[in-house]
Amino acid sequence: MKKPSLVLALLLFAACAIVGYLVASRSNPTATSAASSSVANQATAMAAAQQNFLLVQVDDLTQSSPKLVQVWIVLTYYSNPPQVMFIPLYPSYDGSQNSTIAEAFTLTSAGSVSERFISKIAELYKVEVDGAIMTDAAGYNGFANWFGISNIQVSTAPAGSDDEKHALLLNSQTFFQNVCGQLTTGNAAGQFESIQWSQLIPGHFNTNLSFEVLMASWDRVIRSEAPQVCKVLSTE
Numbered sequence: 001m002k003k004p005s006l007v008l009a010l011l012l013f014a015a016c017a018i019v020g021y022l023v024a025s026r027s028n029p030t031a032t033s034a035a036s037s038s039v040a041n042q043a044t045a046m047a048a049a050q051q052n053f054l055l056v057q058v059d060d061l062t063q064s065s066p067k068l069v070q071v072w073i074v075l076t077y078y079s080n081p082p083q084v085m086f087i088p089l090y091p092s093y094d095g096s097q098n099s100t101i102a103e104a105f106t107l108t109s110a111g112s113v114s115e116r117f118i119s120k121i122a123e124l125y126k127v128e129v130d131g132a133i134m135t136d137a138a139g140y141n142g143f144a145n146w147f148g149i150s151n152i153q154v155s156t157a158p159a160g161s162d163d164e165k166h167a168l169l170l171n172s173q174t175f176f177q178n179v180c181g182q183l184t185t186g187n188a189a190g191q192f193e194s195i196q197w198s199q200l201i202p203g204h205f206n207t208n209l210s211f212e213v214l215m216a217s218w219d220r221v222i223r224s225e226a227p228q229v230c231k232v233l234s235t236e
Contacts, residue, residue, distance in 0.1 A: 050077045051217060053209075054121060054132040055086075056113055057172075059157055061136040062203050068105045069137070069158050070168060072176070073127065082221050084183065084230040086176040089121065091158070091165045100124065102158075112208040131209040139204030140175075146194045149178045170236040180230035189222040 053074050058066035071090040077083040090101045104120035107113065113132035122129045135143070137156040144152055152171040159165040182188040197205075207214055 049079065050075065051130045052076070052128055053217075054089075054113065054118065054129055056132055056134040057140055057155075058134065058136050061111070061134070061139070061206060066107070066136065067158050068102055069155055070172060071101065071121070072172065073121075073125075073129070076217070076221060078220050078224075080224055082224050084180070084221060085233060086180070086231070087233045088169055088172065089125070091168065093162060093165060097124075108208075111202075111206050113206075115208075118208075131207065131213075133205075133207045133209070133214070135200070135205050139200050142199060142204065143195070144175060146196070147179060147182065147188075147191045149175055166236055169234060173232055173234040173236050176232045176234075180232060183221065183230045192218065192222055 053076070055072040055074055057069045059069055060066055068090070070088070073087050073089055075085045075087070091098050101120070101124070104117050106116055113134055118129050118132055137154050140154045144154065152174050154171065155168040159168045179188065182191055
């Protein structure tokens, strides 16, 4: 995805969140005063309730120097109901952009995505990033199985050609569309409970977030009403 496209996505996400906020306010008698406040005040309040996380896949976390395979960002606004949007960042069909992201990718001594990489993404796309969640091909396959997603082929290596990029992004687009479908129908909570974390940690999953923060953030989404908006902004 090119940078202007992400800017438009962020504007679309903000618009959707505002609409969702107003609809929820009108349906809630106790929120009448909030609904009548200015859009500027609403936007300020929403900014404090939004978190953006990088979703990073590498080839194999058991290796000393894992190779970057793909990066998505998930925008989450914790309204009631919450708003969620998945957007691909890497790989893209822009060679220069790909090189910039790939060259910035490094891990900390603890094996987490480095602040340098997170800052580079934030700088490139003019977006705030609250943390990074990383898995490898084996972990990705595990998540697909636990969420009951069988119609994808997880990439085990970085994409080279445009055809390989298309196949990689299409599979992840399908994965996140399935997740969105489960969120909007209220089935994601049950699927999430089937995750076998002992099979993921530490060999196939890493994050710079505390596990408590990660679980609390996800719980706020799946335990709320089904999202009015859960979209995958990808056109593969």
